[in-house]
Amino acid sequence: DAxxxxxxxxxxxxxGQEVTLRCKPISGHxxxxxxxxxxxxxxxxxxxxxxxxxxxxxxxxxxxxxxxxPNASFSTLKIQPSEPRDSAVYFCASxxxxxxAFFGQGTRLTVV
Amino acid sequence: xxxxxxxxxxxxxxxxxxxxxxxxxxSVFSSLQWYRQEPGEGPVLLVTxxxxxxxxxxxxxxxxxxxxxxxxxxxxxxxxxxDTGLYLCAGGRGSNYKLTFGKGTLLTVNP
Numbered sequence: 001d002a003x004x005x006x007x008x009x010x011x012x013x014x015x016g017q018e019v020t021l022r023c024k025p026i027s028g029h030x031x032x033x034x035x036x037x038x039x040x041x042x043x044x045x046x047x048x049x050x051x052x053x054x055x056x057x058x059x060x061x062x063x064x065x066x067x068x069x070p071n072a073s074f075s076t077l078k079i080q081p082s083e084p085r086d087s088a089v090y091f092c093a094s095x096x097x098x099x100x101a102f103f104g105q106g107t108r109l110t111v112v
Numbered sequence: 113x114x115x116x117x118x119x120x121x122x123x124x125x126x127x128x129x130x131x132x133x134x135x136x137x138x139s140v141f142s143s144l145q146w147y148r149q150e151p152g153e154g155p156v157l158l159v160t161x162x163x164x165x166x167x168x169x170x171x172x173x174x175x176x177x178x179x180x181x182x183x184x185x186x187x188x189x190x191x192x193x194x195d196t197g198l199y200l201c202a203g204g205r206g207s208n209y210k211l212t213f214g215k216g217t218l219l220t221v222n223p
Contacts, residue, residue, distance in 0.1 A: 004154070031209060042215035043155070043200065056210065091154050095209075103154025 004104035006092050012110045018080040021107045024073055025094030033101060034067055034077050035091040043091070049075065082111045115139055116203055116214035124220040128190055133217040135201035136183045143204040144177050144184045145211065148197045155200055191221045 005024040013019050025032050034046040047057040049069045057067070064083070069075040079086055089108050095101040117136045125131055135144070143162045147155035159168050161177035161184065168175045172195075174187040188195055198218050202211040 033209070039215075043202075043213040045210065048209050050209075093154070100157050100160075103156070105152065106154055 004092055004094050004102055006090075006104035006107050008107060009105065010108045010110075012112065013082055015083055015111055016081045017111075018078065019082045019086075019109060019111075021077040021090050021092075021109070023075045023077070023092030023104060025075070025092070026096075026102055027073065029094035029096045029102075030072070031095045031097070031101075032069060032075050033093040033095075034075070035093065035103075037089045037091060037106070038087075046077070046090075079109075082109075084111045087111050115212050116201055118199075118201060118214035118217050120217060121215070122218050122220075124222065125191055127192055127221055127223050129221075130187070130189050131191055131219070132185055132187045133199055133219070134183065134185050135214055137203060138182065139203070139205075140181050141203035141205055141212075142181070144181070145202045145204070146175055146184070146186055147200040147202065149200060149216070150197045155198075188219075191219075193221045193223050195219060196221050 007022045030051050032049040035043050036046055037043045046059045047067045048055050052069045065079055067077045087110050089106045091103050091106045093101040093103040115137055119134050145160045146158045149155040159175045164179045164181045166177045172189045176185050198216045200213055200216045202213045204211050
């Protein structure tokens with residue numbers, strides 16, 4: 001298996017623009033997580049899906065952030081409008097029945 | 113509020129040296145995980161400890177969970193350049209999915 005696949009690997013955008021990050025979890029995994037990593041705050045859970053259903057979105061910073069999982073093999077994290085303080089590395093991770101979570105390589109987002 | 117404090121924040125040592133990094137909290141966790149993250153990659157799980165006082169060994173790495181399940185340590189014997197990376201601890205409570213991560217210890221092992 002190729003592991004968790006995220007795209008793009010790097011994204012540079014201007015403040016106010018919409019940004020969409022994509023994730024393909026490992027086949028057969030029923031849990032999907034979106035994390036954000038910064039030097040100041042470390043690794044933070046944004047949202048957790050189980051069987052494609054959002055279970056916990058308490059970590060989503062504000063209404064500018066939204067996440068969807070239309071099927072078991074695809075999820076998106078959207079920021080609209082983006083702001084410079086959203087600059088971070090965004091990770092997607094998947095797991096099978098709340099066992100070990102496997103992380104993707106991340107998307108490094110820079111908002112200028 | 114930073115629930116998991118990791119120390120030291122940075123550590124640079126020579127190949128062959130031993131080292132210990134720490135993960136401390138004022139809160140009790142039902143499980144504690146250690147991850148290693150290399151530049152440009154996501155974290156990779158090394159070990160999970162769930163019992164107070166538990167010790168687990170993974171080759172040259174020894175992990176210990178504190179008796180009160182509030183703290184943990186990672187000891188590396190005879191460090192090698194391949195051990196270089198960001199070591200993260202993460203605590204779990206109740207629901208298995210929700211982990212609280214520390215900010216990590218950035219380890220550099222120089223040849």
